[in-house]
Amino acid sequence: MKITQRKLWQFKGGIHPDDHKALSNTAATTPIALAPRLFIPLQQHIGAITKPVVTIGQRVLKGELIAEAGGHVSAPIHAPTSGTVSAIDLHPIAHPSALKIPAIIIDSDGEERWTLREELSRPLDLNPHEIRQRIKAAGVVGLGGAGFPAHIKLNPGAHTQIETLIINGAECEPYITCDDRLMREKPLEVILGIQIMRRALSARHVLIGIEDNKPEAAIALQQILQQLGEREIEVVVVPTIYPTGGERQLIQVLTGKEVPSQGIPLDIGVVCQNVATAAHSYAALYKGEPLINRIVTVSGESVVRPGNYEVPFGTPLSELIGAAGGVKGGGAATVIVGGPMMGIPVTDLQIAVTKTTNAILVQPPQPYPVAHHPCIRCGACAASCPAQLQPQQLYWHSRSRDFDKVQDEHIFDCIECGCCAWVCPSTIPLVHYFRFAKSEIWGRERDKAAADIARERHEFRQQRIEREKQERAELMQRKKAALAKKKAGDGGDVKESIAAAVERTKAKKAKLASQEATLESETIATPSEAEAKSNP
Amino acid sequence: MKLPQLTLSSPHLHGDAALDRLMQQVAIALIPAIAVNMWVFGWGVITNIFITLIVSLGSEAIAVALRRRSVAVALSDYSAVVTALLLGLTLPPLSPWWLLVTGSVAAIIFAKHLYGGLGFNPFNPAMVGFVVLLISFPVEMTRWQAPFNPVAFDLGFFGALTYVFSGHLPFDISLDALTMATPLDHLKTGLSLQHNLSEIRSNTEVFGMVAGKGWEWANLAILAGGLWLLYQRIITWHAPVTLLVTLATTALIFNLIDPARYADPLFHLLSGGTILGAFFIVTDPVTGATSVKGRIIFAAGVALIVYIIRNWGGFPDGIAFAVLLMNMAAPTIDYYTRPRVIGHHQEERQP
Numbered sequence: 001m002k003i004t005q006r007k008l009w010q011f012k013g014g015i016h017p018d019d020h021k022a023l024s025n026t027a028a029t030t031p032i033a034l035a036p037r038l039f040i041p042l043q044q045h046i047g048a049i050t051k052p053v054v055t056i057g058q059r060v061l062k063g064e065l066i067a068e069a070g071g072h073v074s075a076p077i078h079a080p081t082s083g084t085v086s087a088i089d090l091h092p093i094a095h096p097s098a099l100k101i102p103a104i105i106i107d108s109d110g111e112e113r114w115t116l117r118e119e120l121s122r123p124l125d126l127n128p129h130e131i132r133q134r135i136k137a138a139g140v141v142g143l144g145g146a147g148f149p150a151h152i153k154l155n156p157g158a159h160t161q162i163e164t165l166i167i168n169g170a171e172c173e174p175y176i177t178c179d180d181r182l183m184r185e186k187p188l189e190v191i192l193g194i195q196i197m198r199r200a201l202s203a204r205h206v207l208i209g210i211e212d213n214k215p216e217a218a219i220a221l222q223q224i225l226q227q228l229g230e231r232e233i234e235v236v237v238v239p240t241i242y243p244t245g246g247e248r249q250l251i252q253v254l255t256g257k258e259v260p261s262q263g264i265p266l267d268i269g270v271v272c273q274n275v276a277t278a279a280h281s282y283a284a285l286y287k288g289e290p291l292i293n294r295i296v297t298v299s300g301e302s303v304v305r306p307g308n309y310e311v312p313f314g315t316p317l318s319e320l321i322g323a324a325g326g327v328k329g330g331g332a333a334t335v336i337v338g339g340p341m342m343g344i345p346v347t348d349l350q351i352a353v354t355k356t357t358n359a360i361l362v363q364p365p366q367p368y369p370v371a372h373h374p375c376i377r378c379g380a381c382a383a384s385c386p387a388q389l390q391p392q393q394l395y396w397h398s399r400s401r402d403f404d405k406v407q408d409e410h411i412f413d414c415i416e417c418g419c420c421a422w423v424c425p426s427t428i429p430l431v432h433y434f435r436f437a438k439s440e441i442w443g444r445e446r447d448k449a450a451a452d453i454a455r456e457r458h459e460f461r462q463q464r465i466e467r468e469k470q471e472r473a474e475l476m477q478r479k480k481a482a483l484a485k486k487k488a489g490d491g492g493d494v495k496e497s498i499a500a501a502v503e504r505t506k507a508k509k510a511k512l513a514s515q516e517a518t519l520e521s522e523t524i525a526t527p528s529e530a531e532a533k534s535n536p
Numbered sequence: 537m538k539l540p541q542l543t544l545s546s547p548h549l550h551g552d553a554a555l556d557r558l559m560q561q562v563a564i565a566l567i568p569a570i571a572v573n574m575w576v577f578g579w580g581v582i583t584n585i586f587i588t589l590i591v592s593l594g595s596e597a598i599a600v601a602l603r604r605r606s607v608a609v610a611l612s613d614y615s616a617v618v619t620a621l622l623l624g625l626t627l628p629p630l631s632p633w634w635l636l637v638t639g640s641v642a643a644i645i646f647a648k649h650l651y652g653g654l655g656f657n658p659f660n661p662a663m664v665g666f667v668v669l670l671i672s673f674p675v676e677m678t679r680w681q682a683p684f685n686p687v688a689f690d691l692g693f694f695g696a697l698t699y700v701f702s703g704h705l706p707f708d709i710s711l712d713a714l715t716m717a718t719p720l721d722h723l724k725t726g727l728s729l730q731h732n733l734s735e736i737r738s739n740t741e742v743f744g745m746v747a748g749k750g751w752e753w754a755n756l757a758i759l760a761g762g763l764w765l766l767y768q769r770i771i772t773w774h775a776p777v778t779l780l781v782t783l784a785t786t787a788l789i790f791n792l793i794d795p796a797r798y799a800d801p802l803f804h805l806l807s808g809g810t811i812l813g814a815f816f817i818v819t820d821p822v823t824g825a826t827s828v829k830g831r832i833i834f835a836a837g838v839a840l841i842v843y844i845i846r847n848w849g850g851f852p853d854g855i856a857f858a859v860l861l862m863n864m865a866a867p868t869i870d871y872y873t874r875p876r877v878i879g880h881h882q883e884e885r886q887p
Contacts, residue, residue: 011878017549096545174549248878261879334548341547366548371606373555373613374655378821380553387878392826393870410877418547425553426655432545 006236009256011249013386014241015419017174017341019213024299024306025177029185031310032323034108038080038314039091040066041103044354045147047073052104058085061115063290066104069136075149075355076139078290079115080312083108092348094337094357096435103352106314117288124199128154131200131285138284139291139355144168144179144245144274145338147356150281153271154200163269165203166254167194167278169210169217170238172245173339176359178295179275181308183210183217186279187224193278194233196285201271206233208275209250211240242341243417247272249386261413276358296357298324302333303362311353318349320360327362336361341418373426381420381430387413391420391430398437403444406437414438475507559614561770562816565761566621569812572757573625576750577681578688579696580629585621587633587700591640592620599649615654619643622662622816626809626856627669628680628715629688633700635676639665659863660823663856670856678852682716683750719748720808720852723799732796748807755811762815774828775835776814780805782839790847798847808846808853813838817855823863829873830866837862 043049048071060066060079067077083106091103123131136151156162167190171179183190198206210218215237222235238244238253248259250272257268265272276294283289292313299306304325311320317335327333336343337351339359345366381391390409397405414434421430482500573581596616597607610616623639643665651657670677681688691699699705717725722743726736737743744752765771783804790798804810809817818824818835825834838858845854 015551017551252878258879261877263879336548338546340549343546343548345548361548363548371609373609374653376555376615376655376821377826378558379826382826382875388875389877390826390874393874409874410880413877413879416546418549421547422549422551423553424550425555425558427550427554429545431547435545 006234007256008236008238009253010239011241011244011252011386012388013384013419014243014249015384015422016240017242017422019240020175020299021177021180021213023175024297024308025180027307029178029181029295029308029310032315032320034081034110034112034312035315035319036108037086037316038083038106038108038312039103039316039350039352040077040080040106040314041091041093041101041352041354042067042077043093043101044077044313044356045075045141045149047071047075047149049101050074050077052088052102054085054088054104056085056087059083060085060106061113063117063292064115065290066106069149073149073152075141075151076137076290077104077313078139078292079106080292080314081106081108082111082113092346092351093354094344094346094351096344098347103314119288120285123196123285126199126285128200128202131196135196135200135281135284138280138289140277140280140284141291141355142274143276143280143294143355143358144247145342145356145358147354150273150277153266153273154197156201156266156271160266161269162201162203162266162271163205164255164271165194165198165201165206166251166265166270166272167197167206167208167275168245168247168250168272169208169214169221169275170245170250171214172211172240172242173341173359174242175299175361176297176339177299178297178308178358180214180217181297182276182279182295183214184220187217187220189279189282190221190275191224191228191230191233191278192286193280193282195230196281197273197278198232203271204232207254208233208235209238209244209254210235211244212237213240242419243386243415246386246415246417248415261410291355294353294355294357296320296353297359298362299359300333300336300362302328302331302364304328311357313352313354315353316350317346317353317360320353321349321362324362332365334361334363334366336363341422342416372428375424375426375428378425380423380425384419384423386417386419387415389414391434394437395428395430395433398433401440403437403441407441411437411441555613558770559618561768562618562765563614563621565765565770566618566625566758566816568757568760569625569754570621573629573754576683576754577629578685579691579693580631580681580688580700581625582693583696583700584627584629584631584636585624586697587636588620588624588627588640589617591637592616592623592644595641595644596649599645600653603649603653605653610653613654616644619648619661619665622812623665625812626662626666628677630681630696630699632676632703635669635673636700638672639669642668655822657822658866660817660820660859663817663859663863666856667860670851678717678721679715680718680721683748718808718852719743719751720846724846724852727797733799734796751808752806755806758811758815762811765815765819771815771819772828772831774831775818775824778832778835779814779818779839780810782836783810783843786840786843804843804846809855810842813842813855813859817859818862823859823866825866825869825873827870827873827875829875830869833869833873834862834866837865 050067050070052067054060054066060082062079062082064079065076066079069076085104086107087105088102089105090100092098092100132151132154140150141147142150169179169183194206208221218235218237225233236254243249244253251257251259251265251270255270259265260267280291293310295308296311297308298320309320309323334345336345337357337360338344340361343361375392375395377392385391393409394406394411397409411434416431418431424430570581593611593616596610600607600610620640623643627639643661647659647661647664648657723736743749762776766773784801787801787804791800818838825831841858841861842854845851845857
């Protein structure tokens with residue numbers, strides 16, 4: 001089977017870690033036994049948290065909507081199985097600080113009874129808007145890891161011509177093989193899903209990027225393309241360099257174009273979607289099935305049966321690791337959600353599989369980190385950085401908390417791929433320093449925004465006090481002038497003096513009213529004034 | 537600054553690069569140079585290194601202990617070993633003990649730990665040690681032995697050590713019989729006496745085939761070590777190649793203008809500390825420039841300053857001065873040679 005040869009570009013930097021893919025990519029994907037209780041976090045994507053539409057005690061069917069999108073950038077969530085909503089409560093998620101967020105807890109009835117599904121035989125006849133609506137309704141998000149709602153990326157706007165739709169099958173992180181298995185086992189679903197995405201975007205052509213350590217996947221897709229006679233979709237085998245699977249890196253390798261800093265691929269006429277997202281777009285359109293499960297790689301040196309498992313969302317990690325045979329020797333292990341380069345270690349196995357959980361790594365317990373050597377500015381990190389940053393400078397300034405300099409070194413172009421820390425001879429946890437600096441800068445910007453508002457209020461108040469003082473002075477002057485005039489007139493017209501008295505009363509009333517108004521506004525402004533004083 | 541433990545942050549894998557192994561390999565790369573130097577100059581090379589090693593490691597341990605850091609961690613990074621080897625190699629063989637001690641202490645305590653230790657020193661420690669000695673003790677620093685002097689070998693290690701500490705040679709000869717000016721010294725003196733270059737070079741006691749007798753071999757041995765470092769990817773080619781090419785080109789230009797006064801490129805490349813500087817000094821990551829463009833500018837600057845000092849300066853060789861001068865410029869060079877970040881347009885640098 002011949003795979004198309006096309007001109008490729010290379011991104012600068014990158015590393016070649018052992019891929020450890022053979023651990024988990026040899027066996028077919030197996031569905032795991034349904035867990036008795038599923039914990040479905042209300043946020044499984046980038047964007048607004050979803051709003052539950054079920055009540056405690058309610059019976060739900062498999063695929064039934066249980067939480068609706070909480071905003072434009074959001075994706076609804078559906079019941080992964082049939083059962084009863086037993087609670088809506090805080091539940092830990094895979095987060096560096098073991099954050100807890102609200103989750104719908106479903107006790108499964110084991111019957112797997114589906115809700116009504118609308119199957120379509122020719123979804124490509126739908127217009128792009130209808131396709132997006134269905135993908136949105138199915139809760140499809142980017143399954144490569146970030147979880148950006150798919151329907152938004154499939155909406156280029158009226159004035160943007162999408163030159164290239166890039167399908168990311170690179171799967172560059174070591175150990176992870178869920179996309180590899182998907183492409184091998186369900187190539188037709190992937191390709192049909194890609195056709196749907198291409199229709200939604202009216203993209204000119206499609207490139208599927210696959211690293212050259214997955215020849216079986218590339219061949220499987222190529223065979224389907226030939227059977228379908230599809231000419232606008234091209235499988236492109238790219239060299240295995242971590243992090244080729246990064247969106248910006250893959251776009252650079254396939255098109256030679258750089259996504260602008262702070263920009264998105266759409267800015268250069270490119271949209272990038274993951275292969276699993278394509279497969280679930282297929283399921284959403286052809287079969288009317290919402291996104292309720294995914295393939296998760298369970299791998300690592302310490303798990304008994306590494307492999308790929310089809311897992312309903314909400315399944316606790318303990319169940320998943322149990323399905324994979326548990327921990328070797330039953331001893332201690334480090335559990336990482338995601339790959340070894342960018343994954344998050346967890347401290348609680350009740351954490352559930354969500355839309356963005358592509359892998360679980362069970363590794364021998366990590367040694368407690370010894371103090372690292374100092375940075376000798378060898379520049380290995382800079383040479384490995386795919387964004388061409390200077391990690392040694394970022395580290396230096398982060399360490400000294402000089403965040404202006406950190407930003408001057410473009411810290412927000414850092415994708416936290418971990419190449420720098422991987423190559424560092426002094427084993428400095430560079431990414432950790434960068435995350436620290438980023439959070440500090442975000443915190444500082446929040447503080448600054450709050451201080452700006454406080455200062456504005458304070459200035460406004462000063463202005464108002466000044467104005468009132470002036471007004472009072474003018475009034476006094478007018479009164480004095482009137483008094484002087486009266487004395488000069490000495491018993492003038494009685495009518496005139498009565499008119500003047502009426503005028504004075506009117507003014508007094510008006511002033512009283514205005515004073516009341518200012519008093520009210522002052523009461524509202526008081527807390528911020530206090531803040532402004534303490535925060536000059 | 538308090539940060540959570542390393543285990544909390546990705547990546548959870550690490551490549552096989554390690555600081556101690558890196559420094560070990562630099563030290564190993566100096567072994568051919570040490571061997572050939574000994575073949576040329578005798579046991580004095582070994583006594584030099586023996587004493588600089590002991591004093592450097594001792595100074596490192598004391599400094600680190602005073603700074604309340606782990607002595608074991610600091611000594612295990614091998615950086616003090618590399619400094620000691622470089623200093624020992626660049627000082628005249630059979631240097632007296634106090635010269636070696638002063639140089640090592642200046643290198644480790646003053647140039648390194650007063651600035652915050654490894655990674656924080658702006659100046660190359662070995663070069664600081666060398667320059668301190670060169671300025672303070674010019675007589676001792678120019679007392680190089682003649683190459684292939686049988687006495688230097690007959691001494692044996694302990695004879696040499698005795699001389700280093702006592703100042704007495706076991707035989708009835710004075711040190712002056714052992715020493716003579718270095719080839720670069722010779723050249724400088726000869727030129728200042730208005731001698732013609734070919735007249736000067738005709739002295740076969742001092743000059744060998746292309747450069748100083750014996751010195752050319754020592755430099756080739758350093759080159760072998762340097763090439764091994766390149767092969768091991770401990771260093772990149774940018775700095776060494778730039779230094780050698782710049783020095784050779786400059787020498788060639790002047791040599792073509794006036795061959796009677798200006799030595800040929802090969803002489804410059806294989807004389808003095810050129811090769812050592814190119815592969816072991818300007819490649820020091822801590823004190824050199826870090827970006828690729830920066831390394832090239834840094835090395836070119838060193839080469840030009842070396843050529844100027846050798847031809848028009850007050851010292852016969854200028855590697856150490858050139859390196860220290862460029863060390864000062866390194867942060868600025870790095871600042872203005874940052875590569876373009878992906879997704880950005882080439883930016884204007886604010887001075």
